Amino acid sequence: MSRYTQTFSGLILATILLPTLANADTGLFVGASIGSSHLEDDFSNFNIDTDATAYRFVGGFQFTDYFGIEAGYHNFGDFSETIDLGQALSRTEINADGWTLGGTLGLPLNEQVSLYGRAGVFFWDADVEVNGFSIDVPEDENSYYGGGAKIDVTQNLSLLGDWTRYELDTIDSDVISIGFEYRFGR
Numbered sequence: 001m002s003r004y005t006q007t008f009s010g011l012i013l014a015t016i017l018l019p020t021l022a023n024a025d026t027g028l029f030v031g032a033s034i035g036s037s038h039l040e041d042d043f044s045n046f047n048i049d050t051d052a053t054a055y056r057f058v059g060g061f062q063f064t065d066y067f068g069i070e071a072g073y074h075n076f077g078d079f080s081e082t083i084d085l086g087q088a089l090s091r092t093e094i095n096a097d098g099w100t101l102g103g104t105l106g107l108p109l110n111e112q113v114s115l116y117g118r119a120g121v122f123f124w125d126a127d128v129e130v131n132g133f134s135i136d137v138p139e140d141e142n143s144y145y146g147g148g149a150k151i152d153v154t155q156n157l158s159l160l161g162d163w164t165r166y167e168l169d170t171i172d173s174d175v176i177s178i179g180f181e182y183r184f185g186r
Contacts, residue, residue: 033179052077068104098124119145
């Protein structure tokens with residue numbers, strides 16, 4: 001294929017796609033959310049089943065209505081539970097947070113409402129204390145995935161509701177949250 005044929009083909013493709021991209025929900029965005037994180041696991045016979053307040057900050061770039069990338073910070077909050085061991089009580093406290101890097105897939109339902117999915121890698125660290133003694137948890141990276149719905153309130157501002165599962169080695173934490181997303185340059 002000659003250079004002129006490639007250029008001509010590129011111009012035709014750009015002409016076809018330009019109206020779609022002009023109307024697409026594209027550009028830089030930032031967002032934040034708050035919600036409830038749930039942790040349920042058995043740590044060496046210490047059964048933990050508790051909730052904490054979680055929050056997330058995110059930023060990214062939406063390439064089309066259907067695809068974007070995101071990076072952010074997520075804090076699970078402070079999980080704490082007192083476990084009755086018969087003769088004694090054991091106090092367990094866990095705090096985990098970290099950074100995310102991933103992609104998003106969107107499905108617009110109409111001009112104001114869309115569904116989305118997200119997945120990526122979570123780079124995390126945790127602090128664990130049992131009866132005041134710290135347990136060393138090495139930093140790690142694991143996957144996260146989830147989805148939700150987005151409702152445009154204004155041209156630049158959307159409300160979000162979502163569920164995300166973070167896999168932390170052998171522990172899974174589910175986070176249900178509400179938040180907002182602000183898009184620049186629309």
